[in-house]
Amino acid sequence: MGTDEAARAFGDFLQSQRRLANISQRQLARASGVSDSYLSQVERGLYRPSADVLKALAHAFEMPISTMFAQSGLMDAAPEAAPSPSIEAAIRNDTQLNAEQKSALLGVYKAFVAESRGEPHTPLD
Amino acid sequence: MGTDEAARAFGDFLQSQRRLANISQRQLARASGVSDSYLSQVERGLYRPSADVLKALAHAFEMPISTMFAQSGLMDAAPEAAPSPSIEAAIRNDTQLNAEQKSALLGVYKAFVAESRGEPHTPLD
DNA sequence: ACGCAATGCGTGGCAGACTAAGCATCAGTA
């Protein structure tokens, strides 16, 4: 019934994205147009959202729709997926940071990339 | 009420594809694993199939899944990259950082913004 | 201590996605 494996995996993904954005279920509900009760159920792996909801969530997260589809197990093979826009460009184009802050942020980012290049990806959490 | 405009458009598309392949609804049903009665309803615009069914149909037609999604109105006019993504979204979507690094980077960014001043735009909150 | 807003979660119920079974029609065959 409920626990569908794919649903559970997607729920984990959604929850991690929401926590990264640092928002509550209700805030995400408002931003995406999906009810908060349903978001709760999806995060806990009870249901697998429809493509319409995936689309709405991708929009709220400013994330390419194909990523959402892939994460929900719909896009079995996504060969031509474009790489996500670079952080570096986003930082350079930001309007809220001054030059000093931008170069500091870029430095942190590059340090992180270099650091994780040395170590294997641990699926810890 | 079934007739949903988008459902009707997709129904026409599906029927034309089936006729191009020169197969019956029942044959397509066997090839895709979808019931023939449902295929009939979809072709007549009564229902809009779920992403799972779209995937199965695309596979039966040996057609890229993205084409199916586009025809069913799911892949709205979002060709690849978002034009001006926020830094936050860019960080979340990055593929080189792990979750821990992402939230650390986000923390630094938010600290900078708060330090700089006020509170301009954040699409999520 | 009291309220009060925000959080995550459970419930009831409606609508829609989907199927199994059967109806009606047409083509060919004897």
Added chain:
DNA sequence: TACTGATGCTTAGTCTGCCACGCATTGCGT
């Protein structure tokens, strides 16, 4: 004239995606 068999369609029913509402808890301000 039937008898097949294939086609598209309809109907009845089940399952589940999704929402409105409400509950219990936590945290913050007074």
